[in-house]
Amino acid sequence: MSTTIVSSEVEKLAEIPLLKRLSTEAREQLLRGATKKSISRGEMIFFQDDKADAFFIVLEGWVKVFRATSSGDEAVVGVFTRGQTFAEGAAFTNSNYPASGEAVTDSVVLCIPVAHLANSIAADPNIALAMMSSLSMHLHQLVLQIEGLKTHTGAQRVAEFLLNLSTEPAGSCTLVLPYDKALIAGRLGMKPESLSRAFQKLKSYGVEVKQNRAIISNVQVLNTLVEQERTVVMHSSHG
Amino acid sequence: MSTTIVSSEVEKLAEIPLLKRLSTEAREQLLRGATKKSISRGEMIFFQDDKADAFFIVLEGWVKVFRATSSGDEAVVGVFTRGQTFAEGAAFTNSNYPASGEAVTDSVVLCIPVAHLANSIAADPNIALAMMSSLSMHLHQLVLQIEGLKTHTGAQRVAEFLLNLSTEPAGSCTLVLPYDKALIAGRLGMKPESLSRAFQKLKSYGVEVKQNRAIISNVQVLNTLVEQERTVVMHSSHG
DNA sequence: AAAAGGACCTAACGAAAATCAAGGAAGTAG
DNA sequence: CTACTTCCTTGATTTTCGTTAGGTCCTTTT
Structure with a gap:
């Protein structure tokens, strides 16, 4: 063709x-x-x-x-x-x-x-x-x-990926995942199972994933997560 | 200047x-x-x-x-x-x-x-x-x-790094580490402690590291290590 | 409507690597 | 020679992530 x-x-x-x-x-x-x-x-x-x-x-x-x-x-x-x-x-x-x-x-x-x-x-x-x-x-x-x-955890990389897809600079935002989750996982250097876990963790940061739709309740919250240092991230307070 | x-x-x-x-x-x-x-x-x-x-x-x-x-x-x-x-x-x-x-x-x-x-x-x-x-x-x-x-373990990445420095296509070879180990670690996406341990593991593959000198007793052995799949690597037989 | 298949999630286990903490080795200055 | 710094190694512990296996939900097929 x-x-x-x-x-x-x-x-x-x-x-x-x-x-x-x-x-x-x-x-x-x-x-x-x-x-x-x-x-x-x-x-x-x-x-x-x-x-x-x-x-x-x-x-x-x-x-x-x-x-x-x-x-x-x-x-x-x-x-x-x-x-x-x-x-x-x-x-x-x-x-x-x-x-x-x-x-x-x-x-x-x-x-x-x-x-x-x-x-x-x-x-x-x-x-x-x-x-x-x-x-x-x-x-x-x-x-x-x-x-x-090298410097981000799995969940941070997923957050970064979502932020790149989002058009809103702040506030809430709904977006469509452009391809299936196995490929997203590959793109981000992880396995589908780990991607699943990452989405789990992001729930406490206001991210809701249903099917191929993701709803971010507050873009700025995700942004601060991405900016954080590896070691400080993902401890007991959230999870 | x-x-x-x-x-x-x-x-x-x-x-x-x-x-x-x-x-x-x-x-x-x-x-x-x-x-x-x-x-x-x-x-x-x-x-x-x-x-x-x-x-x-x-x-x-x-x-x-x-x-x-x-x-x-x-x-x-x-x-x-x-x-x-x-x-x-x-x-x-x-x-x-x-x-x-x-x-x-x-x-x-x-x-x-x-x-x-x-x-x-x-x-x-x-x-x-x-x-x-x-x-x-x-x-x-x-x-x-x-x-x-994404696909290599720490020890595999170190092996790859050493092979890139070596000039010999086979057999034994001595080489000088070009910069300090903290930087080598950074270059390979790991911490200095992990680099140290990776060198330990490579001993059983014929790699001797003293100061800033590394001696590879058999380049081909290292090569096969790098080619191996992640999951198969570094099990009990070596170590 | 029931069966089959695919995509996705969950849970349990083990390996790899980061972290935290301490100890050595080499080089330098006093 | 000793004290000090810097760099490296080692050990113990924790976290992260891959692996495997089983389960749910949804769509397609019969």
Whole structure:
């Protein structure tokens, strides 16, 4: 399921962060070599260790990127949705994908071959600047993820995740969990059971989870929890 | 302690990965705006949340990049040495440093202002490609770090760290721990006490640690340890 | 309507690692 | 040589988290 981009679609894609800063000509040039792919839930997009000959932009749905260890264990490295780029890092080292990509919902992604990207950059160097900005944001996100893993408890990471989903800066807020709990757990570096326990603990901080809906009664309370030091957190007073 | 680069030095710097692929002219252009800084052990190079107006290349010594939480806890995001680039991600987001940088030994770093980089890229787009490659390698390294944290035990991560330092592909090998154990622990996402105990466990895999020297009696044995699944590792037979 | 399957939660156990506290080893200054 | 600091190790205890197994609820199937 793969089609080229028709020019009427190009302007719709201008809202994507990576393409936003480009001129109309540069955008058209870059998209000329791109194809749109529809992918069913559970289908693989690329495989770890394969030659990295393309990178991707999510148009619809959710995609996970993960590394599989030799023993079948997997570590979720990122989860991406509408407008986000993924696997763009591999595209420049002229090497292989360091991780695998899989659709976790039915998805549509834009696939841009590395060879075409190289040509496009030669034609318009501004494309390189847009890519670098995208890479940097990715880098920044990974830095935050590492900090979270090293200094936050499970419940704190879950709280952080919920706060990122919430739009309200304060007060109460209801939100929809974007993908199933097993994947959320993977994304946060824990097992589903631990995620369950974390939700339990967050009850005493005013978080109610029912099905795929979460209700935060007070965003600021959660915020203070995330800010707290590891050792001080989650002692007898709450629980 | 900050000086500009004299042209006689430029060719010596050609071996640095970021600069390697550039033409002599591009290299000279980029280095024209660079300054060399000598930094004492413990001195800060840049501060988290400050405006990111420069990125760096290590010429001598070791530098750590870390994030500090409000409560004084810190997460080491990377440790860099000779030839490696750091904080280059911040140079493109036009924002603030997501982490702080500090010299852990007396060091010399090359400081390249973001404004000058932008000018240089305009003059020669190939510089952009070199930067992208550097960013990508960084991205890849962080991905591996996240994988390690999520799927390896402490002892496995230490083994991995030692293997990265070793030059021999097999057999025995002696190596020098490049910086103090507290930092190694931070780098690997654990406490110094846990690092100590991890070294203990590795004794039964043929690793001897005395002072800042480590002797690996068989590199391959360590390699198999790292490859093993989490749950199978470190049971009664060893220890 | 009953059965089957899937997603999620709960509980009990064990392993890994953090914490707290104390003791050693090496280097430095008096 | 002794006192002191800094860095590292060790031991005892607690917490966290993975594992396993069983249970509930909800949806789909027959």
